[in-house]
Amino acid sequence: MSQESAEVIQLINPSFEDMPRHSKAPRAWSDCGFKGESAPDIQPSGIFSVTKPASNGNTYLGLVVRDNDTWESVGQELSKPLEKGKCYSFSIALCRSELYVSISRLSDQTANYTTPAKLRIYGGNSFCERKELLAESPLIANTRWQDYNFKLEPSKNYTFLILEAYYKTPTLVPYNGNLLVDNFSDIKVSVCKESSVQDNLAQAEKKPEMVVVKAETIKVDNKDTNVVKPKEGTQSATVATEPKDIIENASISNLKRTDLKKGQTLRIDKIFFEMDKSIFTKESYQFLNDLVDFMKENPDISIEVGGHSNGLCTDEYCFKISTDRAKAVVDYLVSKSISRSRLTYKGYGKKSPLASNETVEGRRKNQRVELKIISFNDN
Structure with missing residues (x-):
């Protein structure tokens, strides 16, 4: 040979x-x-x-x-x-x-x-x-x-x-x-x-932060493989935080003022976006319009709209897409005559996961919009 x-x-x-x-x-x-x-x-x-x-x-x-x-x-x-x-x-x-x-x-x-x-x-x-x-x-x-x-x-x-x-x-x-x-x-x-x-890898696009090419064992979001798993996300806030501070899967149309307080977070699972964009899907508008009505009925309430991503992107990209999506919610409210002075927005990227990014269910849970009550006249 x-x-x-x-x-x-x-x-x-x-x-x-x-x-x-x-x-x-x-x-x-x-x-x-x-x-x-x-x-x-x-x-x-x-x-x-x-x-x-x-x-x-x-x-x-x-x-x-x-x-x-x-x-x-x-x-x-x-x-x-x-x-x-x-x-x-x-x-x-x-x-x-x-x-x-x-x-x-x-x-x-x-x-x-x-x-x-x-x-x-x-x-x-x-x-x-x-x-x-x-x-x-x-x-x-x-x-x-x-x-x-x-x-x-x-x-x-x-x-x-x-x-x-x-x-x-x-x-x-x-x-x-x-x-x-x-x-x-x-x-x-x-x-x-x-x-x-x-x-x-010079011709390849940016890879998720979970892929470390020079490591001896690659971290890959793949359920079928023998890999080093990424660090687990934080536990769901329904376990780590008292329920009164966070309302899960909040339905705005059913909220009462007695349910609310300053500093409270409302987790939303009814706002959806097109893939890799800050454009709403048609399924989102019912919730968005309920939110408009809620803000009009409660003129003393100011909110922060927080965007969160899953872990399948770089820090930079996750921050950008989560910020753009939070801003899209604020822009929609402003277009419906809600004063911008009552609204702020912030992108948190992937730094506050609720579940592991290793499963589809976990990633969908992490990719979310939250509303935080900044000011509220509860007297």
């Missing part, structure tokens, strides 16, 4: 060749997705309206991300391990299908899974173990096949590789999207650069 061939890691079925069909990982690849969810697809099968020809061979891998905070992935044992202290390079053909028609997990209605997603590559030492995030593509919006080059510098030895589709980051709301994968080249040992880890 030559020195050159000894430095090459060859995958089995790198072009994902198999019989076209849905919900079945290609030959030699294992499904590493979520329990209760379907496996990736071998395309083009015509199923889900995916008909794009392969970049290489006859078939390719079709992955999706879903609006219920699950995503698809596959894994394979390597012919020889990735070794700590060595650098590796390879290429993968990636693109997006214009059509990927399936059922939304949240609405049970037909949906086109076309929002761009990205590829993340993990190293591990058992099937489907995600021990370290090794590489990440930019968001794949192109609908024609393009080769993307990757470099790896593992911090430990790894014998398994995981490929997964993942959402744009930061994102506050999961969405439906697709990613097509083909023609995974041989993995070759390459010359290391001093900043190889940064070079590897």
Whole structure:
């Protein structure tokens, strides 16, 4: 065996060749997705309206991300391990299908899974173990096949590789999207650069603070993996604080003045925004209009509108989106003739979680609007 061939890691079925069909990982690849969810697809099968020809061979891998905070992935044992202290390079053909028609997990209605997603590559030492995030593509919006080059510098030895589709980051709301994968080249040992880890992710978008690329064990918001969990959030205020100081899931239309006091916080679960925006969804207006009526009926009350985000974003982005959303509530009240002198707003970002950001339920609980009573004539 030559020195050159000894430095090459060859995958089995790198072009994902198999019989076209849905919900079945290609030959030699294992499904590493979520329990209760379907496996990736071998395309083009015509199923889900995916008909794009392969970049290489006859078939390719079709992955999706879903609006219920699950995503698809596959894994394979390597012919020889990735070794700590060595650098590796390879290429993968990636693109997006214009059509990927399936059922939304949240609405049970037909949906086109076309929002761009990205590829993340993990190293591990058992099937489907995600021990370290090794590489990440930019968001794949192109609908024609393009080769993307990757470099790896593992911090430990790894014998398994995981490929997964993942959402744009930061994102506050999961969405439906697709990613097509083909023609995974041989993995070759390459010359290391001093900043190889940064070079590897240079094209990628900002990642959530929970992903620490240079750490020996990556912190990833993934329920299926062997990872170091992020620090737990604070306990719900219904446990840590007396109920009279905080009203959970406050219904403004049912509040009485005898229920209120200065300094009290009203937690709101009926104000919703479009993904990554400070634009209200139509479901929010009933509560907003009830809030307008409440402020008009109680002219002595002044409030602070507080915006809070979940943990799937950087400090800077979380602060900005939470501030913008709190301001949007104030602007709406002002547009309905509530004096701005009675209103303030503040974005708290992700610094005051009520639950763990590791679950969908926890993240939704953390992403909220709160109203704090600043002044109140309770005499």
